[in-house]
Amino acid sequence: MGDNRSMPTEPLITLADIHAARERIAGTCVRTGLYRLDPERMAAAGFDIPLHSEIWLKAENEQPIGSFKLRGAYNKVASLTDEERSRGVITYSSGNHAQGVAYAGRAMGAKAVIVMPESAPINKREATIALGGEVVFVGPASSERKEMAEELVAEHGYVMVPPYDDPYIIAGQATCGLEIAEQAADADLVLSPVSGGGLLSGVASGIKLSGSNAKVWGCEPELAGDATESFYKKELIEWPGNKTTRTIADGLRTQSLGERNFQHILKFVDGITTVTEEEILEATRVLLLATDIVPEPSGAVTLAAALFHSDRLPEAKKIVVVVSGGNIDPSLKQELLTAKA
Template sequence: MRDLPTHEPPTHGLPAHGLPAHGLPAHDLPTYEDVLAAAERIAPHAHRTPVLRSRLIDEQTGARVLFKCENFQRAGAFKFRGACNALARLSPAQRRAGVVAYSSGNHAQAVALAAGLLGVPATIVMPHDAPAVKRAATEAYGGRIVAYDRDTEDREEIGRALAAERGLTLIPPYDHADVIAGQGTAAKELFEEAGELDALFVPLGGGGLLSGTALSAAALSPGCRLYGVEPEAGDDARQSLREGRIVRIGTPRTIADGARTRHLGALTFAILRSAAPEVLTVTDAGLVEAMAALAGVMKIVAEPTGCLGFAALRRTAGSLRGQRVGVIVSGGNVDLGRFATLLGS
């Protein structure tokens, strides 16, 4: 990975009260006002996760690094924020009928937990090879799992078919205005606690977390440079933003199972195209190194996907020296046996 550019801070191209739609009706896109509403809506249920620092990591990076630790969120990841917000907005009839979601794990757990808290039946479409810890948690929260093969079947088609057949409301993992607004509350909390930042590193799969973060950054820290970080094997977002269209790829082969997405959504693409974050990639080896560093230095257990942002920061070679830098650790749902194997490899 090359050093990060030292260009002037962007303004994201995002007005606080709306976004250019890039082909979508403006009213379809969430705004920071939606993030504020989501924060109030989920407050009775979601944790306000800690912002942690490490003197050693500051010395190693040359920056003042602030970690927003969503691995301590309910269901173990930021995904609970968006799922809770979306389900809380359902009508009484929709709540009675239930919801369906598709996910490799974190959105699955989040929807199942939020559904249980709000009294909503939940059906979850999960791949056969989903991490065992995530599947077990989804079932423990009350989700009914429908399994599929991620290499030969289309989870979105399965989800839409189940919604149509059973009268369920589909809650996708990232391409949903209420989900995006809910995810934006993580960065909102970070900026409220830490103040304005020079840069913020955010894991990037389908773009829900980065899109919500962009909304909060535009309102609370407009000079902050945003970096979305994908696994090297799945850089569909980087390709999409370069080409000005949604690029679809095959299922990425990476240990970052939460970022094995094949494309951005219409909403997330529109928001990210306006926000213009720099998109970086990291290798699986870099993710393992980041996991080990967080565990060894900060005593934090984070899953590979949750370490995307930190892995990119570790590779900046002092480009952010002296700056205030945020990192969102997006989740901690990793099987402990798998965790030990990866760190011991």
């Protein structure tokens, strides 16, 4: 399914790059909490789902913008020269990276232009604008917003802050993996969402370069399963936008992994699996009703894999699942809170 592309080889990030990123983002990004999923609290909320492992939740919704995306965006903008920041920065994003770049731009006095799909959730659009982002809307495919951003770079001289395919973005996201290695040194398995691959490539790099023995797996919707196909075919596959936009996980609709991200994933990731839309929604409900974490569907794919597909995953006594963000559409949140358990 989809097109495949050849890939140039780029240098992988190093542990020194991750530590440098940690220093840049300190004081802006927070060291997010790690919380155990309580089986008794799940049962009390009406969920009859057997747990085969201890499950711990890395709550990236605690970041100032409600998503892990601030780590990479801030690291990239902070790495620019004063001259580059004076030209303004631009990115293309369905929502969370948009907020990250707008936040970083505002903090460092740089104009931030964001190319977003018209289908982006209203709450993410409004949050980006509230942070000072100048928003340009295009169609739903991730390829459309990338092309528009590149046109605006050529026209205005903005500096591109890619959503995932950039060493500073990967190193920023890798600080999440470094924290997990420190907070859960005895973890057997770490699960990360995957779309363009920024978070998965970063988390896996942080985990493995820190010396942890934990396995790292990616998780994505079946309806946007390009990363799974790419990983097992060992070639970069692109899915058409009319397929990846079907998933409710709006942050995971990217049509292909980034090239640098794919290289890191092939080096550091142990596997990728998919989950259904029903499993994503049920995992979102578990987080809403049986924890103190507010997730968006994109952030619940990891818990969906841990709850419903332990047979596909490596045997593990302790699993850390990255809940990548909490910017859920308010109407969906209300619908899930009132649904019968």
